[in-house]
Amino acid sequence: IWKVSVDGSNYGKPQNLGPNVNTAGKEGFPSIGENGILYFASSGKQGFGGLDVFRADLDRDGEAVNVGKPVNSEKDDFSFSFNTAKNEGYFSSNRNGTDDIVRAVPVCRVEAIAMVKDGKTGRALPGAGVSILDARKNVIATRQSGPNGEVSFDVDCDTEYVLQASKKDYEAGSGRVGKTKGGRTSVDISLEPVEVVITDTEVILKSIYFEFDRSNITQQGAAELDKLVNVMEKYPDMVIYVKSHTDGKGSAAYNLRLSEQRAQSTVQYLVSKGIGKERISGKGFGSTEPKVDCRANCTEEEDAQNRRSEFKIIKR
Incomplete structure (x- = not known):
């Protein structure tokens, strides 16, 4: 591939584009994009097979680069041109057995x-x-x-x-x-650095929320329990007793059963994180030990305070 300057009807001296573009193989089908990029086909550069489409920035005088798949294939791919304003290109390929024109839209x-x-x-x-x-x-x-x-x-x-x-x-x-x-x-x-409050009697975490009528550990609950894992790893002799509580809504039997399931889910999660079974136990108390004794007239905020898990320190 060569280039030549044009001034009206006058032509300058042809110049070979040199080894950054040309090889001992075949180069052809050149086109210049609106951004000054030369596109051409070559059989002499490393490619996928047959003729491949390459691009070269002539202003930077760098090595031509294979435009890659899916434009290039194991067959002949050539005559590439690109319209910057419409953000689409066209080229020819015989990947299906005949020379077809293919449309190419760049992936942003x-x-x-x-x-x-x-x-x-x-x-x-x-x-x-x-x-x-x-x-x-x-x-x-x-x-x-x-x-x-x-x-x-x-x-x-x-x-x-x-x-x-x-x-x-x-x-x-x-x-x-x-x-x-x-x-x-x-x-x-x-x-933000984790800040867990540890008193003489308990490890205080943020409220651990469960989905309605469920006992599985949520993503939010796991994030809080991971803090307790860190504390128990820091204090390898610490033994924790989990107390799970509900609000006063629902029957006493239902609340007791649900809180027990949540307590055991909490224990199982901590064990799954490497805490020894002998260091963690739990029990559900339903609504028998409310933090706010508001009985049937609890506000939504008071119910939220009563729905809680406590992590009592049995041994430190």
């Missing part, structure tokens, strides 16, 4: 960067686990933050995502990636 990608920091000091937090979730809360990928607290994900443009970060001894945190048109976008995620 964006680099989403999470910056994980200590919520108190503002310093970068390396070693945090960061997950990126789609709109349906499906986890797409999970990575660890580097020495500078950064994690990078390559995702689609015009799509919203959620970034969730977690690290031992820190509260979990999250951030939202908005719709973009490409390039890079950064999201700061601050993680």
